Amino acid sequence: MNLIIxxxxxxxxxxxxxxxxxxxxxxxxxxxxxxxxxKLGVDVDKNFAPDYQPMVGKEEAIKNIExxxxxAGKIYIATxxxxxxxxxxxxxxxxxxxxxxxxxxxxxxxxxAVEEAIAHxxxxxHHLVDAQIARRVLDRLVGYKLSPILWKKVRRGLSAGxxxxxAVRLIxxxxxxxxxxxxxxxxxxxxxxxxxxxxxxQLINKKVDNKKxxxxxxxxxxxxxxxxxxxxxxxxKKNPYPPFTTSTMSQTASRLFGWSARRxxxxxxxxxxxxxxxxxxxxSVNIAVSAVAKTREYIKAQFGDRYLPDAPRFYKTTSKSxxxxxxxxxxxxxxxxxxxxxxxxxxxxxxxxxxLIWKRFVACQMATSIFDRTTIDVKAGDYLLRASGQILKFxxxxxxxxxxxxxxxxxxxxxxxGVTLQLVKVDPQQKFTQPPAKFNEASLIKTLEELxxxxxxxxxxxxxxxxxxxxxxxxxxxxxxxxIGIAVADFLVKNFESVFEYDFTAEMENxxxxxxxxxxxWQGVIGGFYKPFEKKLKSVExxxxxxxxxxxxxxxxxxxxxxxxxxxxxxxxxxFGKFVSCSRFPDCDYTDRYEERIGMRxxxxxxxxxxxxxxxxWKKFFGCSxxxxxxxxxxxxxxxxxxxxxx
DNA sequence: CAGTGAGCGAGCTTCCGCTTGACTT
Numbered sequence: 001m002n003l004i005i006x007x008x009x010x011x012x013x014x015x016x017x018x019x020x021x022x023x024x025x026x027x028x029x030x031x032x033x034x035x036x037x038x039k040l041g042v043d044v045d046k047n048f049a050p051d052y053q054p055m056v057g058k059e060e061a062i063k064n065i066e067x068x069x070x071x072a073g074k075i076y077i078a079t080x081x082x083x084x085x086x087x088x089x090x091x092x093x094x095x096x097x098x099x100x101x102x103x104x105x106x107x108x109x110x111x112x113a114v115e116e117a118i119a120h121x122x123x124x125x126h127h128l129v130d131a132q133i134a135r136r137v138l139d140r141l142v143g144y145k146l147s148p149i150l151w152k153k154v155r156r157g158l159s160a161g162x163x164x165x166x167a168v169r170l171i172x173x174x175x176x177x178x179x180x181x182x183x184x185x186x187x188x189x190x191x192x193x194x195x196x197x198x199x200x201x202q203l204i205n206k207k208v209d210n211k212k213x214x215x216x217x218x219x220x221x222x223x224x225x226x227x228x229x230x231x232x233x234x235x236x237k238k239n240p241y242p243p244f245t246t247s248t249m250s251q252t253a254s255r256l257f258g259w260s261a262r263r264x265x266x267x268x269x270x271x272x273x274x275x276x277x278x279x280x281x282x283x284s285v286n287i288a289v290s291a292v293a294k295t296r297e298y299i300k301a302q303f304g305d306r307y308l309p310d311a312p313r314f315y316k317t318t319s320k321s322x323x324x325x326x327x328x329x330x331x332x333x334x335x336x337x338x339x340x341x342x343x344x345x346x347x348x349x350x351x352x353x354x355x356l357i358w359k360r361f362v363a364c365q366m367a368t369s370i371f372d373r374t375t376i377d378v379k380a381g382d383y384l385l386r387a388s389g390q391i392l393k394f395x396x397x398x399x400x401x402x403x404x405x406x407x408x409x410x411x412x413x414x415x416x417x418g419v420t421l422q423l424v425k426v427d428p429q430q431k432f433t434q435p436p437a438k439f440n441e442a443s444l445i446k447t448l449e450e451l452x453x454x455x456x457x458x459x460x461x462x463x464x465x466x467x468x469x470x471x472x473x474x475x476x477x478x479x480x481x482x483x484i485g486i487a488v489a490d491f492l493v494k495n496f497e498s499v500f501e502y503d504f505t506a507e508m509e510n511x512x513x514x515x516x517x518x519x520x521x522w523q524g525v526i527g528g529f530y531k532p533f534e535k536k537l538k539s540v541e542x543x544x545x546x547x548x549x550x551x552x553x554x555x556x557x558x559x560x561x562x563x564x565x566x567x568x569x570x571x572x573x574x575x576f577g578k579f580v581s582c583s584r585f586p587d588c589d590y591t592d593r594y595e596e597r598i599g600m601r602x603x604x605x606x607x608x609x610x611x612x613x614x615x616x617x618w619k620k621f622f623g624c625s626x627x628x629x630x631x632x633x634x635x636x637x638x639x640x641x642x643x644x645x646x647x
Numbered sequence: 648c649a650g651t652g653a654g655c656g657a658g659c660t661t662c663c664g665c666t667t668g669a670c671t672t
Contacts, residue, residue, distance in 0.1 A: 008665095008666065010667095027666080028665085029665085030666025031666075034664090037662095079665090084665055085665085087664095088666095135664085136662090138662095138663095140661095140662055140663080146662090147662075148660085151660065158660085159662075163663065164663090164664075269667080273667095274668095281654050383665070455664060457665060457666080458665095462663095586653050586654085591652085593649080629654060
């Protein structure tokens with residue numbers, strides 16, 4: 001019996017089905033060797049020699065591969081066709097250790113692709129493995145050298161990294177833009193005009209930015225003569241969106257369902273494990289040819305020829321850092337619009353997400369939608385006003401994948417050039433420019449992807465990390481930096497600017513490509529980075545002052561020392577969340593609980609307020625503000641009655 | 648489930664990326 005080794009156990013099961021009994025298939029469950037967690041694991045004096053060790057927690061997977069390999073005939077290592085996959089392949093080869101292994105790759109899980117791969121085995125691509133080593137060593141050096149500086153200069157337990165610090169920096173800088181933003185006044189001036197039917201035109205050739213000008217314009221418009229000056233009709237075509245990647249799926253589920261990246265990814269995982277969708281951690285929009293063919297059949301049968309474009313649509317990945325190891329996220333059976341899913345706690349989510357993925361995918365192979373767009377220009381003295389109308393002529397792919405928040409049809413009446421219109425009303429509207437929006441999960445993931453920072457497997461974890469570290473807080477879905485986040489980002493950007501430049505990762509990727517192509521040695525790339533970095537580390541460690549973290553003031557005197565020493569109450573963040581203390585600490589040691597009220601009285605004593613409390617870093621519980629007089633406490637939110645709390 | 652901050656300094660914290668499973672943040 002031959003043996004095939006892949007990363008995902010679900011993939012292993014699927015392959016077994018294709019290949020029958022002459023092949024055994026085993027999974028590594030991701031990486032099996034890595035740098036040790038408890039120490040640097042990189043010998044900076046010996047050309048950065050990395051100390052890759054079997055990973056804690058992967059003993060079973062490793063053992064499994066060892067035993068199965070001993071009995072196997074041919075051994076095909078079919079880990080993912082990308083940098084990390086090649087590294088895993090190399091580690092598998094080291095563990096099997098008998099020289100019998102061959103490396104194969106495929107980009108889609110179809111019988112043809114796998115058979116083709118088996119027919120063309122190769123060896124390990126050591127240049128690509130080297131690129132992974134460089135990536136891994138760089139991240140380790142950045143993370144494990146900078147974090148201890150934060151412990152020393154800011155606060156214990158903090159962390160820094162090529163990815164997480166950039167995420168925090170984005171949020172901090174956005175907050176600054178919002179703070180310094182000054183709203184600008186501007187006016188939009190509309191006129192309702194009519195011939196047989198009334199329609200609305202907007203002033204377009206004069207900028208109005210205050211009431212005085214607006215009044216003058218309105219005054220003139222009231223007296224003006226309105227003549228249709230120009231009519232433009234055009235056909236506007238809209239092509240469907242590409243199928244989902246991890247990033248676009250997370251963004252869309254966030255926008256449409258309000259889901260967190262975590263919720264979307266864990267729902268997708270369940271769909272993947274049930275064989276309903278292709279792999280959900282991907283940066284590619286490629287689609288298996290066989291899936292396209294099936295989808296075209298389905299579209300033809302279900303919607304008719306009009307909805308089927310002449311040729312299949314194939315999409316190109318635009319993201320420059322994409323590795324394209326997998327297909328796009330799509331239903332494995334494009335003709336199944338609603339899969340049968342057993343009723344469980346999660347089935348509603350699964351059905352919802354499946355339906356979204358299915359619609360997006362089938363729509364991506366459907367005909368272009370067509371709008372008739374009409375623009376009517378109206379002259380009123382020196383003023384030019386315009387109305388734009390749009391009518392859906394043929395829905396095409398929009399029949400299936402309707403995008404919320406898109407304007408409805410605006411139908412304009414038939415008028416001719418030169419016709420005089422009657423003014424019904426002038427409607428001046430005062431507006432103000434809006435500050436940039438705070439980041440939410442969707443926009444943060446989008447921006448990180450554009451910068452090439454983070455990978456499909458890490459978008460959701462990044463969002464958790466920056467919150468766990470208390471660098472940012474999420475409220476009503478939007479991220480705000482904490483004082484710690486601001487202090488850490490400022491400290492790191494000031495002292496290690498080059499590492500946290502927004503294009504640092506993109507430049508790193510360029511270097512890694514050179515390593516993968518065999519044009520550069522990985523040690524040279526790391527050496528080039530580390531020399532100046534090490535110098536900087538030493539000088540910052542020696543010279544940088546300890547960072548003071550801004551505290552939130554309560555504007556109340558300290559009950560213990562407020563009278564004689566003018567201590568004031570401030571909010572500090574400790575190991576167990578926020579608490580109130582005296583600004584004069586350590587001279588005054590007054591502390592009190594920080595109460596985060598949820599707006600309801602204690603269900604037990606009816607006198608205190610229910611407040612949110614924390615135990616350890618994570619666990620929240622609800623308690624009474626009168627503790628210890630009232631000992632009421634609950635894990636469950638007392639505002640929620642019976643209803644399931646979907647996270 | 649009732650702690651916390653500074654500094655003293657035992658021993659400890661920390662990265663990104665690949666997987667899933669255990670568990671609810």
